[in-house]
């Protein structure tokens with residue numbers, strides 16, 4: 001064993017047991033968090049969702065049938081994170097064509113929305129309006145996206161792939177402690193709307209851990225979608241009920257917004273690092289480009305000694321994060337609406353400019369990186385899953401309704417909980433959101449525009465073959481979590497399991513703070529503080545789900561920080 005690998009293993013074993021250097025313990029439970037398979041692997045944070053995916057393969061379906069079934073089950077099981085009132089992204093390597101395709105089924109602003117939507121009469125930002133209530137909701141994309149992708153590539157019938165979700169909504173399930181916590185935290189918002197009270201409350205109180213959670217209306221809506229396809233959601237009774245309810249609550253949505261909604265097939269972001277090819281999600285996500293910008297800046301910098309928690313490497317990686325996030329604030333928005341300098345941001349010249357800052361012997365302040373004020377936003381309540389099959393079909397999908405319980409409105413009689421994705425727009429240049437991030441004019445509200453996202457489904461290839469699929473929930477932190485996991489794989493040579501378990505850190509330029517997980521090595525933290533970093537210890541909830549593929553060998557790893565479920569067949 002060469003010295004570099006030996007040292008890496010020693011460092012990692014201290015981190016993974018989380019008592020190295022005095023840091024706190026993670027004690028990962030790997031019993032459900034890793035799996036191998038000959039035919040198929042899946043990693044999610046939900047046993048039911050992973051089982052639904054696996055069931056599709058057992059029934060003779062393919063990976064896209066599994067994608068659809070898993071998505072719908074998550075939409076039923078995690079109303080605090082995702083749902084048919086939300087949207088998402090898929091990055092898919094289609095083995096038959098060898099192509100990687102990106103699907104954008106992100107929510108879209110109603111046509112009548114404009115850049116004053118979240119401003120009060122005096123011009124100040126009305127922060128609550130973009131988070132709760134009808135104005136906060138974009139036109140949902142999840143149903144259209146899943147069904148279009150399933151139509152294109154699926155093998156089983158639509159009815160078969162929606163069935164597990166209908167059964168789960170109909171029979172219900174016990175509220176978990178995590179679910180109960182989010183309900184308690186969201187009680188006031190949810191209590192404002194009749195449909196939400198009917199669904200989430202019992203005897204005037206939010207449901208508690210162990211209570212049965214049934215969604216009969218949602219089961220009926222899913223049955224309609226199962227019979228009629230996208231028209232069951234975007235036209236007819238359900239669409240009208242949704243539009244009328246939003247309208248009654250002061251929303252700008254029209255039936256035409258629903259009828260006209262379409263998912264978009266996009267060209268993925270493609271970059272390289274250390275002989276690997278990395279594919280990411282293009283705008284309206286910032287994720288693919290930011291992850292690649294961080295990699296581009298670091299590739300020429302040679303993270304010399306190969307030690308992921310060496311203070312110099314963490315310092316350089318942090319500056320690469322700061323510079324990328326500063327660009328996000330200035331330039332990013334829906335590229336269908338703005339003049340977006342994608343080629344410049346991904347160019348070697350641009351990376352070389354950023355790289356000059358890496359020589360700094362101390363922490364750099366936000367103003368030293370950029371004096372721009374803009375920076376987008378985002379919450380942390382999202383789902384991500386990854387899948388692979390034996391033919392080399394590989395996918396990564398991230399889906400969300402944005403904040404916990406989206407805009408808090410369940411449309412009465414439908415079970416549909418609407419998103420609050422409009423909060424991912426910039427209410428005004430320089431305004432910050434719930435998560436302390438700011439927005440620029442590139443991401444201002446416009447009719448039919450899609451709000452900027454951080455969701456970063458990622459595929460990594462070597463020698464033209466897929467190797468890994470990964471991604472995570474958790475707002476802006478997704479980008480650093482995915483970038484670090486990618487570096488752990490392609491720079492530090494870790495296994496997928498170690499790459500996912502390794503302690504994480506996050507810097508998003510503004511606020512001017514370096515966040516580290518509680519089990520980040522204490523020695524490195526002290527050294528970073530000595531360089532001038534303002535360090536915040538936080539548990540911020542990224543949960544990276546990854547799969548790895550090589551001919552005849554499929555593995556899945558789900559982040560042991562959560563309720564991991566990796567399954568193989």
Ligand code: GLY
Nearest residue numbers: 378402453454455
């Ligand atoms: N709403 C979180 C994101 O799209 O990044």
